[in-house]
Amino acid sequence: MGKTIAEKIFSEKSGTDAKAGQIVIADVDYVMVNDVTGPIAFREYDKIGTDKMFKDRMVLIPDHYVPNKDVASAEQAKEMRQFAKKHDIKNYYEVGKGGVCHQLMVEQGFAAPGRLIVGADSHTCTYGGINAFSTGIGSTEAAVAFATGHLWFKVPETIKVELTGKFREDIGGKDLIIKIITDIGVDGANYKAFEFHGPGVANISVSDRLTVSNMAIEAGGKAGIFPCDDLTREYIKDTVKGDYKAVDADPDANYCRVLKYDLSKIESMVAFPHLPSNGHPVKETDVRIDQAYLGSCTNGRIEDMRAAAKIVKGRHVHPDVRFLVVPASQKVYRQMLDEGLMQIFLDAGAFISGPTCGACLGGYMGILAAGERAVSSTNRNFIGRMGDKASEVYLAGPQVVAASAIAGKIVTPDQLEGC
Amino acid sequence: MAAVEGKAWCFGDNVDTDQIIPAERLVSTNLDHLNDFIFEKVRPGFGPQVKKGDILVAGRNFGCGSSREHAPLSLIEAGFSCIIAESFARIFYRNSMNIGLLLVECKVDASEGDKISVDTEKGVVRNETTGKEFTFQKYPPFIGELVKCGGLVNMVKEGKL
Numbered sequence: 115m116g117k118t119i120a121e122k123i124f125s126e127k128s129g130t131d132a133k134a135g136q137i138v139i140a141d142v143d144y145v146m147v148n149d150v151t152g153p154i155a156f157r158e159y160d161k162i163g164t165d166k167m168f169k170d171r172m173v174l175i176p177d178h179y180v181p182n183k184d185v186a187s188a189e190q191a192k193e194m195r196q197f198a199k200k201h202d203i204k205n206y207y208e209v210g211k212g213g214v215c216h217q218l219m220v221e222q223g224f225a226a227p228g229r230l231i232v233g234a235d236s237h238t239c240t241y242g243g244i245n246a247f248s249t250g251i252g253s254t255e256a257a258v259a260f261a262t263g264h265l266w267f268k269v270p271e272t273i274k275v276e277l278t279g280k281f282r283e284d285i286g287g288k289d290l291i292i293k294i295i296t297d298i299g300v301d302g303a304n305y306k307a308f309e310f311h312g313p314g315v316a317n318i319s320v321s322d323r324l325t326v327s328n329m330a331i332e333a334g335g336k337a338g339i340f341p342c343d344d345l346t347r348e349y350i351k352d353t354v355k356g357d358y359k360a361v362d363a364d365p366d367a368n369y370c371r372v373l374k375y376d377l378s379k380i381e382s383m384v385a386f387p388h389l390p391s392n393g394h395p396v397k398e399t400d401v402r403i404d405q406a407y408l409g410s411c412t413n414g415r416i417e418d419m420r421a422a423a424k425i426v427k428g429r430h431v432h433p434d435v436r437f438l439v440v441p442a443s444q445k446v447y448r449q450m451l452d453e454g455l456m457q458i459f460l461d462a463g464a465f466i467s468g469p470t471c472g473a474c475l476g477g478y479m480g481i482l483a484a485g486e487r488a489v490s491s492t493n494r495n496f497i498g499r500m501g502d503k504a505s506e507v508y509l510a511g512p513q514v515v516a517a518s519a520i521a522g523k524i525v526t527p528d529q530l531e532g533c
Numbered sequence: 534m535a536a537v538e539g540k541a542w543c544f545g546d547n548v549d550t551d552q553i554i555p556a557e558r559l560v561s562t563n564l565d566h567l568n569d570f571i572f573e574k575v576r577p578g579f580g581p582q583v584k585k586g587d588i589l590v591a592g593r594n595f596g597c598g599s600s601r602e603h604a605p606l607s608l609i610e611a612g613f614s615c616i617i618a619e620s621f622a623r624i625f626y627r628n629s630m631n632i633g634l635l636l637v638e639c640k641v642d643a644s645e646g647d648k649i650s651v652d653t654e655k656g657v658v659r660n661e662t663t664g665k666e667f668t669f670q671k672y673p674p675f676i677g678e679l680v681k682c683g684g685l686v687n688m689v690k691e692g693k694l
Contacts, residue, residue, distance in 0.1 A: 137675045139694065153561040154602050161686050179560070186560035193561055236600040236624055250600040252628035254685050262689065266675060300547055301594035305623050334597065336623055389547060475556040475599075496551040496598060503574040 116364025118272040119339045120307045123247040123361055127230045134271040134368070142171065143229040145251075145259040148215050149176035149187070151234035152194045154253035159260050168263040173205040173224055174198050175215040178471045183478040213443025213469030216240040216411035220324065221445055226350060226358035227342040232259060236331045237411050237493065243324035244350060245342035245360055247307075250331060270307040270336045273298075274369040277314025279378035284527045286421070287322030288413060288491065288511030290375065291329040292383040296393030297373070304334030306370065309363060314377045315340060320349040321417035325511075328412045329493050332390040382526040384489070385509040388497045396514055396526045402434075403508070405488040406519035407500075409440025410474045413491035413512045416441075416449045422516035423455040425527045431463040432522030438473065438480045439466045464519070476500050482507075489518045537614040537635065538650040538661070539586040541643045546592035550625065553596070553604040567607035585612040588651070590643045592618065596625025605629040615651050617641050617658060630676060631685040639669035653680070 128138035147155050179187035198206035219225045227245035236250035323340045330338030342360035386392040431437040441447040473480030474492040482501030495507035517527040558570040572579040595618035605628050615635040629636050647662035658667045682688040
């Protein structure tokens with residue numbers, strides 16, 4: 115019997131013949147923590163009481179509550195800064211040089227095909243978009259990975275997603291993943307990995323693949339892995355650290371389930387509160403909004419900014435809407451400047467901030483009051499996720515977020531005629 | 534292995550980590566009083582009502598969402614001896630097992646306030662109030678060892694990982 119990508123990566127990293135269902139001890143290539151999960155990891159590391167530390171594999175990225183939103187978050191960020199200094203951790207990304215952790219992990223070349231990467235943040239599964247097995251873990255596990263360089267893993271079963279066709283204009287990875295989560299439910303892939311295959315894969319940009327993989331966790335998935343192809347190699351060639359070895363599945367690999375999607379039939383989707391599985395085609399909805407949020411590890415890349423700017427150009431944000439634009443990294447911010455996108459968003463009446471997780475998780479920079487509604491390019495719409503427990507989050511792709519900011523209600527770009 | 538007994542607190546499906554403890558509470562200065570914020574957006578005032586040893590009974594996909602270890606930490610601090618759910622989200626499951634919060638994956642009929650006992654050795658949950666028994670699969674050997682060690686840090690200290 116052949117192997118899935120997950121089984122191959124876990125075999126390689128554990129030095130065993132790993133098969134779905136087994137528990138293995140595997141070497142991790144990188145372990146990442148952020149300012150929320152780091153402090154617990156630092157305390158647990160100290161409890162282990164070891165001198166050993168796999169420093170070169172550690173990546174520390176403050177992003178959730180930085181620039182510091184209040185005194186408590188300032189103390190927390192300080193804790194990370196001091197830990198990095200004390201232990202001489204090179205891979206620490208200070209405010210002004212960093213951004214949202216998953217964007218940085220890809221942009222700085224830590225994530226690469228065939229690698230096993232863990233991060234104390236659930237959206238670590240993002241790097242499956244470039245053929246890594248990456249998954250979210252807790253802080254205690256991160257501490258153990260700091261100290262030992264390895265962790266225990268249950269090798270997951272895999273759901274195969276066969277893709278054909280090509281997205282229509284202004285439809286992308288977010289629409290596809292909302293559709294998948296809506297079809298299989300928020301626990302449809304619990305304890306499992308996704309693998310994406312088929313001729314449709316070559317028609318999906320790497321940025322869109324990263325969006326799809328990012329939200330694998332919203333179906334409970336442990337990972338969402340794409341094959342490595344020319345697009346992948348091109349995307350990472352200038353930034354990847356070190357060598358990498360792409361991994362593909364064997365033709366006779368065993369899958370626990372097969373899903374099939376024709377990309378040309380995917381519509382613009384929006385996930386209603388309070389679960390990412392509450393997806394509806396945008397054109398079947400009628401929802402007025404108070405805020406539109408473009409950013410996050412899901413859709414804060416330059417490609418998302420370009421897609422939104424194309425729609426916003428020459429138009430004005432609806433008078434009842436605050437449109438927040440949050441590039442996911444300093445690099446994306448600079449690219450927006452260089453490409454003239456900042457001008458387009460500013461002319462339209464958008465607010466642009468520096469990179470931060472910000473309001474995505476209800477941190478700051480765009481919190482919702484009771485009764486307010488946001489359409490958001492982020493990944494979760496749980497109760498109170500972006501603010502008051504009586505506020506509502508509607509998840510959509512960057513094109514729908516941009517169009518909705520103009521219309522004052524959730525719409526697709528082609529519904530904007532005359533706006 | 535553990536045998537615990539306590540009063541049931543009942544929750545439904547898809548209880549996410551934002552419900553268990555909201556993101557805005559995730560700062561290190563709150564780490565010694567996470568219980569103050571547990572379920573604050575969906576069941577205000579919940580934390581102080583929980584007595585040491587109580588058991589949380591939930592449906593499918595308990596703990597879905599973020600990787601915040603603050604979620605199982607707050608449940609431990611609230612006093613829960615065990616969380617029983619039809620299924621757990623993966624990261625929550627790992628986090629809990631790694632820090633010594635007992636989880637049992639089992640579909641259980643219980644009403645709030647019922648007396649529940651759990652025997653992980655036998656793999657049985659018993660609703661002492663109704664007399665009904667429910668069986669669950671025992672932990673795989675590695676997870677059993679993890680539970681026996683009292684968590685991942687102890688396992689590393691004992692040279693077992």
